[in-house]
Amino acid sequence: MKSDLKVFITVTASTCGECGEELGRKAWITLVEDKGALCLACADLDHLVFLPSGDAALTRRARKHSVLSAVVLRWSRARKRYERQGLLVEAGALEQAEQECLADEEVRVRRRERQAARRVELDEQYVQQFAERVRAPYPNCPPGREEIIAEHACLKYSGRVGRSAAARDLGEQAIRLAVLAHIRHTETSYDRLLASGCERWEARAQVEGEVSRVLAQWAEGE
Numbered sequence: 331m332k333s334d335l336k337v338f339i340t341v342t343a344s345t346c347g348e349c350g351e352e353l354g355r356k357a358w359i360t361l362v363e364d365k366g367a368l369c370l371a372c373a374d375l376d377h378l379v380f381l382p383s384g385d386a387a388l389t390r391r392a393r394k395h396s397v398l399s400a401v402v403l404r405w406s407r408a409r410k411r412y413e414r415q416g417l418l419v420e421a422g423a424l425e426q427a428e429q430e431c432l433a434d435e436e437v438r439v440r441r442r443e444r445q446a447a448r449r450v451e452l453d454e455q456y457v458q459q460f461a462e463r464v465r466a467p468y469p470n471c472p473p474g475r476e477e478i479i480a481e482h483a484c485l486k487y488s489g490r491v492g493r494s495a496a497a498r499d500l501g502e503q504a505i506r507l508a509v510l511a512h513i514r515h516t517e518t519s520y521d522r523l524l525a526s527g528c529e530r531w532e533a534r535a536q537v538e539g540e541v542s543r544v545l546a547q548w549a550e551g552e
């Protein structure tokens with residue numbers, strides 16, 4: 331059974347309780363009992379894409395196909411209650427849902443808009459460089475994954491002042507962390523554990539061995 335994770339758009343300025351990043355106002359956060367606000371990167375939700383409310387069929391299908399999803403809520407001062415803004419879902423799940431809704435012209439338009447916005451955010455040259463640096467230490471990484479990992483890292487670091495420097499020097503540690511996160515989300519039951527309400531640390535501990543095994547596999551030469 332899937333329990334809905336909740337992401338809040340803050341009203342007042344907040345700071346991430348884990349990485350300490352100043353998130354400012356209108357930041358997207360999760361709330362964790364002992365740490366307060368967590369940024370989406372620390373909450374391991376930053377690989378999800380936002381689908382605004384408005385298209386019930388698309389939302390329903392995207393949620394169904396996404397192992398991990400989160401409801402995005404914002405406090406309405408006027409109505410004095412949290413209002414649903416949309417859903418965070420896996421990019422692949424949204425694509426699949428869109429395919430199923432393709433008859434709908436409006437969806438096609440929105441999809442083009444989203445792809446255009448994504449291209450603007452991504453620095454193509456940087457992505458290619460990062461992808462090459464992923465491939466080098468992990469020659470057995472399945473074809474095409476290095477681009478997915480690089481795109482995600484680029485999106486994550488873009489617009490984050492404190493992180494851009496670390497990303498740009500393409501350090502081995504940054505690459506290793508990006509690869510580890512990708513393996514955790516795609517090659518293990520991590521997202522499924524989070525979706526079922528498992529604590530992040532507990533879920534990480536459960537998949538740790540599996541992550542190490544895949545990482546070692548990817549690192550092996552021919």
Ligand SMILES: [Zn+2]
Pocket residue numbers: 346347348349350351368369370371372373
């Ligand atoms: Zn953080």
